[in-house]
Amino acid sequence: MAALLELENITKTFTQKRGGKRDVQAVAGVSLAVSKGETVGLVGESGCGKSTLARLALKLLNPTAGRILFDGADITGMSGRQMLPVRRRLQAVFQDPLASLNSRMTIAEIMREPFDTHGIRLGTGLPARIRELLSFVGMENTDIQKLPPQFSGGQLQRIAIARALALEPDIIVADEPTSALDPSIQAQIVNLLLFIQRKRKISYLIISHDLDVIGHVADRIAVMYLGTVIEQGPADQIMARPLHPYTQALLSAAPTLAARRQRGWKRIVLQGDPPNPANVPSGCRFHPRCHLARDICRLITPPLRAVEDGRLVACHLAPDGTAAIGVEIGRARKGEAAA
Numbered sequence: 043m044a045a046l047l048e049l050e051n052i053t054k055t056f057t058q059k060r061g062g063k064r065d066v067q068a069v070a071g072v073s074l075a076v077s078k079g080e081t082v083g084l085v086g087e088s089g090c091g092k093s094t095l096a097r098l099a100l101k102l103l104n105p106t107a108g109r110i111l112f113d114g115a116d117i118t119g120m121s122g123r124q125m126l127p128v129r130r131r132l133q134a135v136f137q138d139p140l141a142s143l144n145s146r147m148t149i150a151e152i153m154r155e156p157f158d159t160h161g162i163r164l165g166t167g168l169p170a171r172i173r174e175l176l177s178f179v180g181m182e183n184t185d186i187q188k189l190p191p192q193f194s195g196g197q198l199q200r201i202a203i204a205r206a207l208a209l210e211p212d213i214i215v216a217d218e219p220t221s222a223l224d225p226s227i228q229a230q231i232v233n234l235l236l237f238i239q240r241k242r243k244i245s246y247l248i249i250s251h252d253l254d255v256i257g258h259v260a261d262r263i264a265v266m267y268l269g270t271v272i273e274q275g276p277a278d279q280i281m282a283r284p285l286h287p288y289t290q291a292l293l294s295a296a297p298t299l300a301a302r303r304q305r306g307w308k309r310i311v312l313q314g315d316p317p318n319p320a321n322v323p324s325g326c327r328f329h330p331r332c333h334l335a336r337d338i339c340r341l342i343t344p345p346l347r348a349v350e351d352g353r354l355v356a357c358h359l360a361p362d363g364t365a366a367i368g369v370e371i372g373r374a375r376k377g378e379a380a381a
Contacts, residue, residue, distance in 0.1 A: 052108035083260030139198035
């Protein structure tokens, strides 16, 4: 299947000036692709770099290194004006709809904005088009002269999705689209996203910390930890048999997912807080919190490697990796002695 959006070895470094100037890598060499009609879910704890990666994918941030390709074209160095045709096809839905929708504009003005920005003149047909879009997301009888604060969070997210659909995009990047909503409303928004994909064959890159949401909507899942992707593969395989200890811990902590697991399930409790991206541990970034960590994990950074068809994992202890442990530890110690 052809890739629509590709991130190739993307890195984003910020300069932190508080407490002395130093560089912080929010995203460190991530490669990710979304094919036409596919949903890719990106999961991980808060602060792992998910939202930064979403903004890089949308070209709201420029990468420090790496390339961004859209439908085969390199858009990494494109200016704002050059990006306009791409932005028609690449849209966004953000976490807090009240923050992403201008509270001083009416819903009619908000829905009209994409057409004005891209020079699309619908004339007298504009009100009908706005109502068609709102109806499509379940907001049939919306008073489009009202302001955003007059709507609930779930209604506002539906309006934000309708605005994203206005230009008939090929892909939507959705950053935590349900996390600011009540649980009952979350399910409605997830079902709406699935309905839209069935009807319009749209692609999604959905960022979330909620594995229940991602497991329900995604075709493929990528798991991030401290700026890197540590596991990637088909959603059903990752949900049924995660290979990385961090992914296993995330799944064990999801209450509704845990209830579906067989009787031998045990909760994996991670020790400590996620490490500071300004002070990345040596070797595997996860080893200070990993209950399975060995010497090799502290000494050598595991590459993201293929272990099965469609499965990638960055763990020395994953399938096909254990045989090399003794050899790699020996090499690492020889390197330390030489230094």
